[in-house]
Amino acid sequence: MEVTARAPGKIILAGEHAVVHGYTAVASSIDLYTVFSIRLRSEDDDTVNLKLNDIGLDFSWSVRRIKEVLSHLGSPFSSTPTSCSLETIKSLATLVDEQSFPETKIGLASGVYAFLWLYTSILGFKPATVTVSSELPVGAGLGSSAAYCVSLSAALLALSDSVKLDVSQKGWSTFNETEAELVNKWAFEGEKIIHGRPSGVDNSVSTFGNVIKFKSGVMTRVNSNMPLRMLITNTKVGRDTKALVANVSARKSRHPDAMCSVLNAIEAISDEWSTIIQSHAVDDLYLSANEEKLGELMEMNQGLLLSIGVSHASIENVLQTSMKYKLASKLTGAGGGDISGEVIDKIVEELGSFGYQSFTAGIGGKGVQISFDHSS
Numbered sequence: 001m002e003v004t005a006r007a008p009g010k011i012i013l014a015g016e017h018a019v020v021h022g023y024t025a026v027a028s029s030i031d032l033y034t035v036f037s038i039r040l041r042s043e044d045d046d047t048v049n050l051k052l053n054d055i056g057l058d059f060s061w062s063v064r065r066i067k068e069v070l071s072h073l074g075s076p077f078s079s080t081p082t083s084c085s086l087e088t089i090k091s092l093a094t095l096v097d098e099q100s101f102p103e104t105k106i107g108l109a110s111g112v113y114a115f116l117w118l119y120t121s122i123l124g125f126k127p128a129t130v131t132v133s134s135e136l137p138v139g140a141g142l143g144s145s146a147a148y149c150v151s152l153s154a155a156l157l158a159l160s161d162s163v164k165l166d167v168s169q170k171g172w173s174t175f176n177e178t179e180a181e182l183v184n185k186w187a188f189e190g191e192k193i194i195h196g197r198p199s200g201v202d203n204s205v206s207t208f209g210n211v212i213k214f215k216s217g218v219m220t221r222v223n224s225n226m227p228l229r230m231l232i233t234n235t236k237v238g239r240d241t242k243a244l245v246a247n248v249s250a251r252k253s254r255h256p257d258a259m260c261s262v263l264n265a266i267e268a269i270s271d272e273w274s275t276i277i278q279s280h281a282v283d284d285l286y287l288s289a290n291e292e293k294l295g296e297l298m299e300m301n302q303g304l305l306l307s308i309g310v311s312h313a314s315i316e317n318v319l320q321t322s323m324k325y326k327l328a329s330k331l332t333g334a335g336g337g338d339i340s341g342e343v344i345d346k347i348v349e350e351l352g353s354f355g356y357q358s359f360t361a362g363i364g365g366k367g368v369q370i371s372f373d374h375s376s
């Protein structure tokens with residue numbers, strides 16, 4: 001039997017970075033998915049094989065070697081979500097180094113550490129073939145790391161004794177609330193390995209889907225009554241979430257009062273976002289006034305993100321280009337205001353001339369899902 005889990009990426013509508021420091025963010029799932037498939041091998045086949053299709057890497061470890069390297073952890077492992085210690089990350093790095101990880105892709109190694117931690121913690125030392133592929137650009141702000149950790153945790157839990165699923169179901173099925181919560185908690189442990197200090201908003205929205213408000217580790221569902229259309233631009237400029245988050249923390253320790261005011265202002269923007277999208281439009285005039293307000297909020301949020309040091313010349317270029325078409329934009333997304341298909345085509349073409357890739361994504365939709373294939 002093969003177990004497949006898919007989890008969506010996200011767009012943060014307001015409040016990224018501020019959310020790491022306990023201020024509110026509003027995020028929505030998008031209809032682009034990361035898919036993990038796991039097929040258990042027979043017990044005498046001593047191999048865990050990981051195929052990372054998007055980045056063209058393929059690893060095979062012997063179960064014996066994994067056990068040996070992680071022997072300091074003892075057994076059995078805890079069945080509740082547990083953080084990976086720095087000492088264990090070093091051991092996992094040994095396993096990855098032994099596979100001669102290409103130097104040019106070394107920034108992606110933390111995803112393999114997260115894989116090894118979640119795999120051994122949830123499933124133990126069972127031989128298997130594991131494959132991942134994603135529709136999300138990796139490292140572009142659309143939560144690929146969370147979708148990776150959520151879909152991996154879901155597929156592993158589906159094979160473990162911790163959740164009892166009906167494996168005879170056909171097609172995609174969802175987890176119940178308690179199981180989804182467990183998936184989310186394990187995914188957060190994976191995100192910690194990749195991000196250092198994640199807020200938890202990305203794994204929560206990827207697990208539960210739709211639109212959520214997130215503050216100090218607590219998620220609230222938001223019933224959006226506004227049809228949102230987002231034009232997303234990937235500037236393809238590489239960046240590292242972990243480093244950006246650490247830079248904001250460093251700026252916060254240097255200027256605590258100023259940063260506190262900025263982060264409070266970002267929270268006010270998130271709160272207004274969630275109020276607006278929950279309101280019922282009485283007519284088209286009301287709807288377009290609300291769209292205009294969201295556009296202004298995006299502009300203000302972007303200005304504040306610039307002030308905390310997380311913008312980039314390429315992002316400012318996207319802002320200026322979209323401004324020519326009277327479109328408000330912010331980091332990790334674009335939109336707000338009513339725009340015709342013709343304007344979208346023009347802006348996509350102009351952004352394309354800089355080498356950027358723009359696409360629209362469906363906002364909201366289901367969170368993590370699972371399916372079982374008995375054909376082999």
Ligand SMILES: Nc1ncnc2c1ncn2[C@@H]1O[C@H](COP(=O)(O)OP(=O)(O)O)[C@@H](O)[C@H]1O
Binds near residue numbers: 054109111
């Ligand atoms: N499909 C994937 N294949 C391999 N690694 C992935 C994949 N998706 C995410 N990752 C891991 O997540 C990291 C990117 O996460 P991050 O920097 O938070 O950006 P984002 O979450 O915005 O895409 C990569 O370096 C890699 O370790």
Ligand SMILES: C[C@@](O)(CCOP(=O)(O)O)CC(=O)O
Binds near residue numbers: 020
């Ligand atoms: C910057 C932050 O708010 C979002 C990071 O999103 P992404 O990994 O860049 O998609 C960090 C966090 O909330 O953990």
Ligand SMILES: [Mg+2]
Binds near residue numbers: 143202
């Ligand atoms: Mg991420």
